[in-house]
Amino acid sequence: MSNFSLRDMNRPILAEGLPFPERAPDDYEYLADEPGYDPSQHLAPELPAKTWTLADFAYSESDIASVASPVAITTPFRLLSDEGVAAMRKVALALRDERVSGERTASFLTGGVYRSKFLRDFCACPVVIEFLSQIAGTRLMPHSMPSQQIYINYAPEEVEKAVDTWHTDGIGFDIVIMASDPSSFDGGEFQFFKGSKFEAARLLGTRIEDLTDTHLTELPAERVESVTFPAAGYAVFQNGAMVVHRANRLRRVSERITLVPGYVARDVRCDDPTHPGVADWGEPGIRAELARHKAWCARSRLDALIRELPLASDDETIRRELQWAISDVESMLKILEAKSKS
DSSP states (O other): OOOOOGGGOSSOOBOOOOOOOSSOOTTOOOOSSOOOOOHHHHBOOOOOSOEEETGGGTOOHHHHHTSSOOEEEEOOEEOBOHHHHHHHHHHHHHTGGGOBOOSSBSSEEOOHHHHOHHHHHHHTOHHHHHHHHHHHTSOEEEOSSGGGSEEEEOOOSSTTSEEEEEEOOSSSEEEEEEOSOGGGSSBOOEEEESSOHHHHHHHHTOOGGGTTSOOOSOOOGGGEEEEOOOSTTEEEEEETTTSOEEEEEBSSOOOOOEEEEEEEESBTTSOOOOOGGGGGSOOTTHHHHHHHHHHHHHHHHHHHHHHHOOTTOOHHHHHHHHHHHTHHHHHHHHHHHHHHHO
């Protein structure tokens, strides 16, 4: 059997970005009056002071090798200027009437880039993408599923509800941007577990694949890090599919708005971290988005296979590499087949 494997190559397989859909799902419409996005006016990026790696959270070498970046999470870093904070908060408040509630997240809005041109331009901004890629140590791009390019989380009106319970994200990478003045509310801390998702699942009494669901069990306090945002406009970067995190309860009703832009690694050698459960999240057009995403993964790998497969490869190597290249499309077909039978 040949030793050739695209996954073992020393250089990444960098996929090109997907074009934004020509037509948004019918359920969305853009704000009529919002600020225009200008990176020279709205950004003030500063690198984080500290970064935790997946190794710091007791992930194995094989676990780390399966993802595109060894970064777990960072301390807060400044991303937005004062003008950027004002513009982003204005947009978030203008969209507040469209928010919905869920079991895990008490009050949130999806599909931000279909609703706001400001948010769409921010997520696609080359300055932001280059800055976050520097932090991650791998090339990133806005998530190939537009509905996952930005969420907005609002504080619940009932203080007994958590803003967001313990979970992992259904996508790989994201940032959490604080859009409200953190000195204006009590509680509501962004927290993360300093350990692997495997250990967290055991402590929460759940399965790994169910970590994207609601989890109200408390994790050991000595293993939980609470993040202090110095001001609005600061953010943390995280490998959200690997880091168990939450937004804690507020102790009094307050404005607490965070925006959560989602990103995907352009290096498609690694397993796709997108959770299959996103197919049931309910956003308009999300299954077609997921199909585009899976096709994008497969096309990028097939393009690499066309370029790199040695002509001396034996049958088993060819079969193995083709199977890996189309595995994401096959997983999407299985999702659709399961839905057709339910």
